[in-house]
Amino acid sequence: MSGDAYAHAGLELDDRIVREVLTHGQVEVDGRVLPASNVTLVGEAELDGVRLRCVYKPVRGERPLWDFPSGTLAAREVAAYEISELAGWHVVPVTVLAEGPFGTGMLQQWIEVGDDVAVDLVPEGEVPDGWRHVLDAFDGNDQPVSLAHAETPGLRALTVFDAVVNNADRKAGHVLVSAGSRVRGCDHGLTFHTDDKLRTVLWGWAGEQLDDSDLTSLGALDWAFDDGATRDRLRALLDAPELARLRQRVQRLIRTRRFPQPPESWRSIPWPVF
Numbered sequence: 122m123s124g125d126a127y128a129h130a131g132l133e134l135d136d137r138i139v140r141e142v143l144t145h146g147q148v149e150v151d152g153r154v155l156p157a158s159n160v161t162l163v164g165e166a167e168l169d170g171v172r173l174r175c176v177y178k179p180v181r182g183e184r185p186l187w188d189f190p191s192g193t194l195a196a197r198e199v200a201a202y203e204i205s206e207l208a209g210w211h212v213v214p215v216t217v218l219a220e221g222p223f224g225t226g227m228l229q230q231w232i233e234v235g236d237d238v239a240v241d242l243v244p245e246g247e248v249p250d251g252w253r254h255v256l257d258a259f260d261g262n263d264q265p266v267s268l269a270h271a272e273t274p275g276l277r278a279l280t281v282f283d284a285v286v287n288n289a290d291r292k293a294g295h296v297l298v299s300a301g302s303r304v305r306g307c308d309h310g311l312t313f314h315t316d317d318k319l320r321t322v323l324w325g326w327a328g329e330q331l332d333d334s335d336l337t338s339l340g341a342l343d344w345a346f347d348d349g350a351t352r353d354r355l356r357a358l359l360d361a362p363e364l365a366r367l368r369q370r371v372q373r374l375i376r377t378r379r380f381p382q383p384p385e386s387w388r389s390i391p392w393p394v395f
Contacts, residue, residue: 134173139215142168143228148177148221159183159194159310162221166228174231176307179223183310188318194310195227200358201286201309202229204367207351208285208342210278212305214297218358229307235300240270240293240322240395253325256390268394270296270325274334275304280323281335284381285342285370286312291321293395313359315366319381320391326380336375343371 134142146168154161160182166175178195185191195218202216214230221228245265248254255268270276276296283291289311297305311318331339345351346368355364374381383389 134171136215138171139173139230140217142166142171142173143175143215143217143230144219146171148175148219148228150177150222160223162223163231176229176231177221177223177226178229178310179221179226181224182226186311188314188316189311195225196358197312198227198229198309200355201282201288201312203355203358204286204342205282207345208282208338210282210338212275212279212282213309214305214307216309232297232299232305232307234297235302237298237302238271239273239276239296239298239304240268242266243269255322255324268322270323272325273302273304275302276323277326277335278338279304279306280321280326280380281331281338281374282306283321283323284319284374285339285367287314287318287366287370288312289314289318289320290391291323292391292393293322296323313363313367315362317384318387319384320387320389322390322394324383324389328382329380331374331378331380336378339371339375343368343375346371 143166146166148164148166150162150164152163154163160179162177164175164177165172180192180195183192183194199216199218202213205211205213214232216227216229218225219228242260243266245257245267248267248269251272252269253272255270257265257267260266290308295306295308297307
């Protein structure tokens with residue numbers, strides 16, 4: 122099958138091929154995501170006749186933040202993908218650091234979403250079966266509503282992943298549900314801070330026990346930190362204190378065997394929610 126067919130038939134390429142195309146391919150930008158806090162471009166990467174849609178965030182387009190060092194968001198996005206793969210969660214689209222038309226940046230596989238949603242607002246007290254309640258609030262019309270999310274293995278894995286990477290910005294729009302109901306997350310620049318900053322719309326399992334599959338993934342991740350090649354790969358993306366805190370969070374989850382609780386010391390829901 123030709124690269125053009127892969128690009129337009131909605132077929133999923135093997136991750137190894139996707140990494141090759143994103144890392145070494147020619148990137149052509151044809152659009153921009155608005156609104157976005159940082160420059161977020163979309164286009165196609167092409168290598169040896171294989172083309173695929175991608176998201177491109179050049180480092181030079183990052184907006185300075187008071188609590189994250191300048192020029193690090195792209196590397197954090199790549200580190201988030203690496204952690205997802207090491208744990209076997211596979212909840213982050215293939216993400217690499219590579220050269221694009223506006224310099225070094227993050228390149229990520231574009232995910233076409235289906236009709237399903239994983240996070241939604243429903244009338245207060247009417248959370249559907251198979252969904253988890255997060256909080257109650259009032260919508261823009263002053264109507265009482267509940268924020269809820271689906272209860273699926275993929276979303277559960279994404280929730281544990283967020284606790285590990287210390288995701289400070291898990292909005293509803295950062296949860297992607299593709300055809301076949303596969304769940305993945307995007308926008309992981311605000312991760313791996315040494316201070317606790319977990320902000321998420323996925324608090325439905327807060328305080329509950331982790332199950333065996335959660336602990337197996339966390340154990341695999343903890344073991345992976347002892348591998349020299351893995352450490353070197355992560356050290357190229359994060360600094361030493363961030364890596365130390367990352368492993369501490371993994372070991373804390375293994376020790377407590379519970380999902381974290383919403384903190385009282387900082388805002389635990391990102392804004393805007395959607």
